[in-house]
Amino acid sequence: xxxxxxxxxxxxxxxxxxxxxxxxxxxxxxxxxxxxxxxxxxxxxxxxxxxxxxxxxxxxxxxxxxxxxxxxxxxxxxxxxxxxxxxxxxxxxxxxxxxxxxxxxxxxxxxxxxxxxxxxxxxxxxxxxxxxxxxxxxxxxxxxxxx
Amino acid sequence: xxxxxxxxxxxxxxxxxxxxxxxxxxxxxxxxxxxxxxxxxxxxxxxxxxxxxxxxxxxxxxxxxxxxxxxxxxxxxxxxxxxxxxxxxxxxxxxxxxxxxxxxxxxxxxxxxxxxxxxxxxxxxxxxxxxxxxxxxxxxxxxxxxxxxxxxxxxxxxxxxxxxxxxxxxxxxxxxxxxxxxxxxxxxxxxxxxxxxxxxxxxxxxxxxxxxxxxxxxxxxxxxxxxxxxxxxxxxxxxxxxxxxxxxxxxxxxxxxxxxxxxxxxxxx
Ligand SMILES: Nc1ncnc2c1ncn2[C@@H]1O[C@H](COP(=O)(O)OP(=O)(O)OP(=O)(O)O)[C@@H](O)[C@H]1O
Ligand SMILES: [Mg+2]
Numbered sequence: 322x323x324x325x326x327x328x329x330x331x332x333x334x335x336x337x338x339x340x341x342x343x344x345x346x347x348x349x350x351x352x353x354x355x356x357x358x359x360x361x362x363x364x365x366x367x368x369x370x371x372x373x374x375x376x377x378x379x380x381x382x383x384x385x386x387x388x389x390x391x392x393x394x395x396x397x398x399x400x401x402x403x404x405x406x407x408x409x410x411x412x413x414x415x416x417x418x419x420x421x422x423x424x425x426x427x428x429x430x431x432x433x434x435x436x437x438x439x440x441x442x443x444x445x446x447x448x449x450x451x452x453x454x455x456x457x458x459x460x461x462x463x464x465x466x467x468x
Numbered sequence: 469x470x471x472x473x474x475x476x477x478x479x480x481x482x483x484x485x486x487x488x489x490x491x492x493x494x495x496x497x498x499x500x501x502x503x504x505x506x507x508x509x510x511x512x513x514x515x516x517x518x519x520x521x522x523x524x525x526x527x528x529x530x531x532x533x534x535x536x537x538x539x540x541x542x543x544x545x546x547x548x549x550x551x552x553x554x555x556x557x558x559x560x561x562x563x564x565x566x567x568x569x570x571x572x573x574x575x576x577x578x579x580x581x582x583x584x585x586x587x588x589x590x591x592x593x594x595x596x597x598x599x600x601x602x603x604x605x606x607x608x609x610x611x612x613x614x615x616x617x618x619x620x621x622x623x624x625x626x627x628x629x630x631x632x633x634x635x636x637x638x639x640x641x642x643x644x645x646x647x648x649x650x651x652x653x654x655x656x657x658x659x660x661x662x663x664x665x666x667x668x669x670x671x672x673x674x675x676x677x678x679x680x681x682x683x684x685x686x687x688x689x690x691x692x693x694x695x696x697x698x699x700x701x702x703x704x705x706x707x708x709x710x711x712x713x714x715x716x717x718x719x720x721x722x723x724x725x726x727x728x729x730x731x732x733x734x735x736x737x
Contacts, residue, residue, distance in 0.1 A: 334558045336543075341606060344631035347665040365696035366703060368665040376669050386543060386558070409542070422705050433668045437704045 331356065332390035337378045337408075346375040346387050350404075357391045357400045358463055367402050367461060370441045373434040374406035374457060380427065382410020382454060392460065401462040404442070409454040416449050497592040500578065501546065505529050508587065517562075517569075517592075536560045546588045549575040553585060559595070570599040614639045616647040622654040623725045624686075625718070629662035637673035641680060648686045655725040656681055659718045661692025671706050678712050687728055690714045691721030 333349050335342060350371035354364040371389060378385040385408025392403045413419045420439065425432030439445040442459035449455045488509070491498050497514030501507055507525050515522040518533055530546070531539035538544045538560050545556040555576045561568040572595050578587040614636070619625045624647055626640060644656060658677065660666070666674075678688040690712050693701075701708055708714070715721040726733060 334545075334556070336537075336559055340633050340635060344633055344664070347631055351664065362696045362699050365665065365700050369667040369700050369704065372665050372667040372669075376667065384537075407542070429672075431668045431672050431704075431706060433705050437668060440703050440705070 332388060334386055334388040335375070336384075336386050337375050338384050340379060343372055343375040343379065346371050346389070350389050350402075353389050353391055354402050357402050359402070359461075363461070363463075366441045367404075370438045370459065370461075371404050373438050374404060374459075377434055377455075378406060378408045378410070381413075382408035385409065385454070394462070399462055401443075401460050404438075404457070404459045406457040407454065412451040412453055413447075413449040413455055414451065416447055420447070494591070496594070498589070499530065499591075500587060500589045501530050502587040503550065503585070505531060505540075505546070507533070514592070517564075534562055536562050545573060545575040546590055549577045549588050550585050553577050569594065570596045614643040616643045616656075618647070618651055618653070619657070619722070620725070622652070622729055623657070623722070624648065624651065624653045624655070625657040625659060627659045627662065628692075631664045632670045632673065634669065634673070637670070637677070641673075641677050644677065644681060645684060648681060648684050653686050655687045655689065655728050657689050657691050657718065657721045657725060659692040659721065660690065660697060661694065661718065663692075663697070666697055666700050666704070668704055668706065671701065671704055671708060675706075675708060675711065687713070687725075689721045689724055691716070691718045 331353065333353065335346050335349060337343070337346070347368045350368040351364050354367040359367065371387060375387050378387065385406065388403075388405040388407075390403045390405070392401050393399070394401070418424050420435050421432075422436045423432045435447070438457070438459055442461045444458075444460040446458045447455065448457070491509070492511050494511060495513060497517050498509075498511040499507060499514050500509035507528055507530050510522050510525045512522065515525060518525070520533070525533065529540075531544075538558070542548075543558070545558050545560075548554075548556040555574060557572060557574040559570070559572055561570050572593045573590055574593075575588050575590045577585045578589055580586045614626070616624050616626045624644070626644055628640070632640075644658075647653065648656065658674065660674070663670070674690065678690065681688040690708075691714070693714050693716050713724065715724055723733075
């Protein structure tokens with residue numbers, strides 16, 4: 322996961338330790354997505370994905386961070402957004418299950434968070450270790466022709 | 469063009485001593501550590517922040533001096549800067565005798581002539597004022613953020629603007645339910661035109677709110693569904709549309725409310 326074909330041009334790291342930090346993640350995600358040149362629809366989608374990651378950290382790991390960065394691919398031909406979430410919580414017992422729609426361990430929740438992030442973003446990697454924590458990297462590239 | 473830069477005499481004048489003196493003059497803490505996180509340099513302001521002499525800090529582990537939530541773990545920006553070779557910055561807080569000091573800190577790797585990372589340089593910016601401003605703003609917006617307004621006899625509207633977290637969703641629900649009882653409203657318009665984002669948690673809150681109002685005999689219409697919101701709801705894979713009456717604009721929502729109440733808006737002829 323440390324392999325990075327894209328290199329960052331601007332990045333923000335938001336520490337997640339309380340309920341309201343998710344709101345901060347939303348604002349930063351929208352700001353950076355706009356800066357990277359995404360249209361309003363994609364800006365909104367990226368904010369939702371970033372918010373899911375922040376919510377999960379707050380809910381299941383109680384502390385961690387979300388880094389959001391503008392990236393460019395190695396040929397410097399297109400821009401994108403990268404979301405990196407990391408926490409030092411309990412980890413996810415069964416990642417395949419967690420990636421399924423409607424799977425949740427929290428009563429009353431929809432269980433759509435992680436699968437939505439995967440649907441919204443173009444690239445998605447999740448790495449979980451029991452007792453160590455969860456690391457998620459997700460990227461979305463700007464489509465050609467998007468000004 | 470500034471050709472003084474190419475003047476070898478000028479270049480010589482910026483000696484190591486002078487550079488260190490310059491760092492000393494910077495009115496914000498500056499620190500350098502080696503790869504083992506032992507302090508190799510601390511400027512005057514940095515030493516004052518810790519209430520120590522500069523001399524006694526040299527050779528000590530930085531994490532034993534600052535004791536922040538990032539110290540000596542993976543969240544440390546200095547550690548990240550040394551592993552990635554990039555500048556890394558983050559918010560953090562330093563526990564001091566008179567409470568936590570909110571800071572933003574920036575760490576850059578220090579490299580030798582061969583390009584090997586031999587340590588890191590860090591500077592700290594005090595953001596306590598910014599943080600307390602943000603907290604005040606957050607509190608104010610929380611208080612302002614749940615206005616349920618009577619729009620017409622039997623019709624209420626609640627405009628949702630900005631970020632919805634779970635506490636705010638809870639307050640919104642309470643404000644709506646109270647106003648429904650107070651005004652015996654039959655229709656409530658929940659307008660999300662100005663919402664900053666919709667994720668699964670927010671969608672779930674909206675679904676719960678509409679269910680609760682229905683239990684009280686009041687129909688809830690979700691209006692202000694922009695193309696961005698519509699697309700996001702689809703990506704979230706939530707069947708909101710089947711269980712909730714949705715309208716793209718507030719005025720479409722109001723027209724629907726009038727229809728439910730068997731009312732008609734007419735031009736006076
Ligand atoms: N960072 C994490 N640490 C530990 N467990 C996690 C983490 N993120 C997710 N999980 C586990 O994976 C499950 C699925 O997560 P997902 O985000 O898809 O749904 P949810 O959070 O349960 O509900 P929703 O996101 O729809 O509100 C969670 O219920 C939880 O058990
Ligand atoms: Mg979730």
